[in-house]
Structure formats: C-alpha cells, structure tokens
Amino acid sequence: MLRLVSLQLMVTVAAGVIAALLGGWAAMFSAVFGGLCCVLPNAVFALRLFANTKKPGGADPISFFIWELIKIALTVALIYATALLYRDLNWFAMIGGFIVALKSYIFLIFRH
Numbered sequence: 146m147l148r149l150v151s152l153q154l155m156v157t158v159a160a161g162v163i164a165a166l167l168g169g170w171a172a173m174f175s176a177v178f179g180g181l182c183c184v185l186p187n188a189v190f191a192l193r194l195f196a197n198t199k200k201p202g203g204a205d206p207i208s209f210f211i212w213e214l215i216k217i218a219l220t221v222a223l224i225y226a227t228a229l230l231y232r233d234l235n236w237f238a239m240i241g242g243f244i245v246a247l248k249s250y251i252f253l254i255f256r257h
Contacts, residue, residue, distance in 0.1 A: 171233040179242030
C-alpha cells in the first residue's frame, strides 16, 4: 500500500512537469494540487490500515469502511480547499492531476 502511495506521488510530480510545459506555472501547481488531493488521503488511509494490522485482533472490516469514508471526505475537503484558496486554479490541470494520481495503480499492475 505504501508503494502505491509513493508511486502516486511520483506520478503527481510527473503530471506537474507536463502541465508546466503545456500551460505554465498555474497549470503546474493546479496539477500538483489535484494529485495531492488524491495522494494525501490515500497516505492517511494506508498508514491507518497498516496500524490496524498490527493490533492483536488484526484489521476489522468496520474500521476499513470507516477509514474509507474518512478518505473520501478528506478528498472532497481538499478539492474544495484547493478551489477556494488557489486563485489561479486551472480546473483542467487539477482534474487531470487528480485522475493521473488516482489511476497510477495501473502501472503497478502491468509492471509484473
């Protein structure tokens, strides 16, 4: 799970570089912020899930679903905060960075 989060972070940086080449600084920051809206909640979820596996009883399904709900709420909150706080937001680049980070697990599937 942590390998997936690190891959998402690397893909987010790559999406930011491509957005910078195509649309300038505002597009780069928008793509990176969009990717971070996916990476940060996934990192929180992965760390919490890892901590739950170390408990004596192991991870239970209820905590999985609760943390999944928290991950979704955190994603929505980060997207809302980005839209509210970053004035030069390029929506196309932000959604592109989000989707690229969200679908980066496909690289891990095809790697083997």
